[in-house]
Amino acid sequence: MEKEYLIKKWLDNSLTPEELDAFKALEDYEVLTKLSNYTKGFKAPEYNEDEALKTVLHQIETKKQSKTNWLQPVLKIAAILVLCFGAYYYTTTLDTTFTTDFSEKISVELPDHSKVDLNALSSITFNKSDWKNNRNVSLKGEAFFDVEKGSTFNVNTSNGIVTVLGTEFNVKQRDNFFEVTCYEGLVQVTYKNNKTIIKPGESFLVLNDLVINNQTVYSQPQWLTNTSAFKSLPLKEVIAELERQYKIKVETKNINTDLLFTGRFTHNNLDTALKSITQPLQLTYTKTNQTIILERE
Amino acid sequence: MPEDLHKNICEQSLFEAFFKQHSKNLHDFLYYKFGERLNPQDKMQEAFIKLWENCKKVTPSKAKSYVYTIANNLMLNEVAHQKVVLKHQKIKPQEHSNESPEFLMEENQYRKKLENAIANLTEAERVAFLMNRTEGKRFKEIAQILDISTKAVEKRIYGALKKLRKDIEEI
Numbered sequence: 099m100e101k102e103y104l105i106k107k108w109l110d111n112s113l114t115p116e117e118l119d120a121f122k123a124l125e126d127y128e129v130l131t132k133l134s135n136y137t138k139g140f141k142a143p144e145y146n147e148d149e150a151l152k153t154v155l156h157q158i159e160t161k162k163q164s165k166t167n168w169l170q171p172v173l174k175i176a177a178i179l180v181l182c183f184g185a186y187y188y189t190t191t192l193d194t195t196f197t198t199d200f201s202e203k204i205s206v207e208l209p210d211h212s213k214v215d216l217n218a219l220s221s222i223t224f225n226k227s228d229w230k231n232n233r234n235v236s237l238k239g240e241a242f243f244d245v246e247k248g249s250t251f252n253v254n255t256s257n258g259i260v261t262v263l264g265t266e267f268n269v270k271q272r273d274n275f276f277e278v279t280c281y282e283g284l285v286q287v288t289y290k291n292n293k294t295i296i297k298p299g300e301s302f303l304v305l306n307d308l309v310i311n312n313q314t315v316y317s318q319p320q321w322l323t324n325t326s327a328f329k330s331l332p333l334k335e336v337i338a339e340l341e342r343q344y345k346i347k348v349e350t351k352n353i354n355t356d357l358l359f360t361g362r363f364t365h366n367n368l369d370t371a372l373k374s375i376t377q378p379l380q381l382t383y384t385k386t387n388q389t390i391i392l393e394r395e
Numbered sequence: 396m397p398e399d400l401h402k403n404i405c406e407q408s409l410f411e412a413f414f415k416q417h418s419k420n421l422h423d424f425l426y427y428k429f430g431e432r433l434n435p436q437d438k439m440q441e442a443f444i445k446l447w448e449n450c451k452k453v454t455p456s457k458a459k460s461y462v463y464t465i466a467n468n469l470m471l472n473e474v475a476h477q478k479v480v481l482k483h484q485k486i487k488p489q490e491h492s493n494e495s496p497e498f499l500m501e502e503n504q505y506r507k508k509l510e511n512a513i514a515n516l517t518e519a520e521r522v523a524f525l526m527n528r529t530e531g532k533r534f535k536e537i538a539q540i541l542d543i544s545t546k547a548v549e550k551r552i553y554g555a556l557k558k559l560r561k562d563i564e565e566i
Contacts, residue, residue, distance in 0.1 A: 102553070109527060109552055110534045133559060136509050137528040142426035145436060150422075151414050154443050155407075161448070 105130065190227060197221040198239070200345035201365070203321075208235075212251065213244040217270075217321050218342040240270040242319050245283075257304060258289035268319040275335060276304040279314055305332075324365040330358045336375055337392075344368050351393040353381065404458050405450040414443055417459055420540050421466055427525040428518050429470045442466035460542055505563075512562035516555050523548055524555035 104121045107113045108130070113121055121127065196206050198216045206214045206222065209229040214222055220239025225232070233251040235243075245251045247264030257276035260269055265283025270276070278287045279301035287294045287302045289309070296302050296311075303310040312329065320327040326339045334355035337348045343365045361378055363371035372383050376392065384391045404410055418439060425435035442465040446458060453461050513521060523541070526532045527548075534552070538545045 105556070106549055106553055109556070110549070111531070112533070129560065129564070130556075132505075133509070133556075133563070134528055136506060137513075137525070139506070139529075140510075140513065140525060141529040142423040142435075142525075143431070145419070145422055147415065147418055150418060150436065150440060151411060154414065154440050154447075155411075157440070157444050158447050161444070 101126070191225070193223050193225045195221060195223040200341075201343050208233075210246050210248055212246045215242040215244075215322055217241065237269055237271060239272065240268070240321070242266070242268045242322060258287055261286040261288065266318070272335075272338060274306050278302045279319065281316075281318055305335075320362065321365075325362050326365070327362040329360050331360075333357045333359050333375075333379070336363075340371060340375065344371070346388050346390055348390045348392060351391060353392060353394060403450050403453060404446070404455050409455070410447060410450070413455070413458060417462065418443065421462060423526065423530060424463070424522060424540065425466055425470060427522045428467075429474060433470055433473050435470075438466050438469045441469055463542070508563050509559070512559045515562060516558060520551050520555035520558065523551035524559075527552050 101124060104113070104117060104124065105126070107117055108121050124130075196204060196214075196216060198204055198218050198220050200218055202218050204216050206216065208214060208224065209226050210233065212233070214235070216222060217240035220237070220241055222238075222241055223236040224234060228234075231249075233245075233249055234254065235252065236254045238255070241253075243251075243253065243262075244266045245262055245264050249263075251262050251264070253260040253269050255269065255271040255276065257271050258278075260267065260278050262283060262285050265285055266281040267283075267285045268277075268279040268281065270278075276289070278285060278296065280296045280298050282298050285296050287296065289302070289304060294302050299314055301312040301314055303312055314329075316327070326336075326343065328336055332355060333353070336359050337350070337355065340346070340363065341348055346368070357379060359375070359379065361374060363374040365371070372390065375381075376383050380395050381392050382395050383393075404413055421442065422435055422439045425438055429435060439462075442462040445465050446453060446462050449461075513525075516524065523537055526537050526540070527534070532540075534545045534548045537552075538548045541548070
């Protein structure tokens, strides 16, 4: 039998007993078997199939998890966006406040073009985004309102509530002093659950818990034209307004500040103003830095 | 060829069975072809992972050639035309031999020659030859694994044998 044929069958482990004998008889027999035996030492390293399977399955699992982990950062971003929108929306629905300092006056336009003039040391607060439904303003201090015709317009103060539909009126709310003056239209004042309606030229005043109904001859508050006017009002109210307009401190010596004063003073000149107050009451004044002292002549 | 019972291999128990059937052969194939240095264990595992990831697109009958191709490509990406040197391993525990020192030295020399000779084979020859001689696989089996004809296997192995003899006996 041919050598090549035998060798090939030997390689394939398919020698018949006859063929095996013939193979062993080959002169190459020893060389071939030696080569074959030594080759067996080149076996691939043993490896643990179960371990390998475990590793593969584990890898597949972790890949699955990292795929769903893309969701985490997306959720985080979504949450941040929601917070941002929420905050933004919130801030656009907050109230608006205007405040004046000593000797400061400002004019404010409300969302429906109603106008508010603020006197010194006052503040108003309202909500722009809610204005269509609710025309509500909170007031501390003094303001003149020119209200456009429309839904009910409310001015809330710590003393009482002023309600109008469309008018011009002045609200003055200070310590122990609450006065509403109507210049146009009709004004309803709610004070301690009592409702009073005042007409143009009329005013509703609460002074030291006393309700006084008054009249005015002016067509608008005098303070809008930089003058403060008083009609039979206690001196201490006059002094208080003077302090607000000039940012000064006024002290009195031996003076009854409940004395009633009728008159006016300017906002433009302190000396003139002081004279306007002291002369009618026969008082004198002295100035030291930011303090004025009033005393009897 | 029997019809595929299942459309794909996406089910875990199917996958595991497939793994058990082919992983060792694939590992050994990679080892014989590329050597230990390029981590045949890793590449084999990666190939199976990729199979799982693409399990919907691979039918079971194509799965075997799929993992072999993937593993082979992974290897090729890493290999840099290095000569593959398979280290000879001692399979039997060291017997206390009566052999003389000269004999032992001769043995070592032979081993070294064989090592180099195997490294000089082509990849195709080496893989087929080693699968046949060290793993004891028959031609038909090797043909199935490598997806070639039995005749081609025979040619490679016989060719390898001739080369090895030439290399060793010449010197």
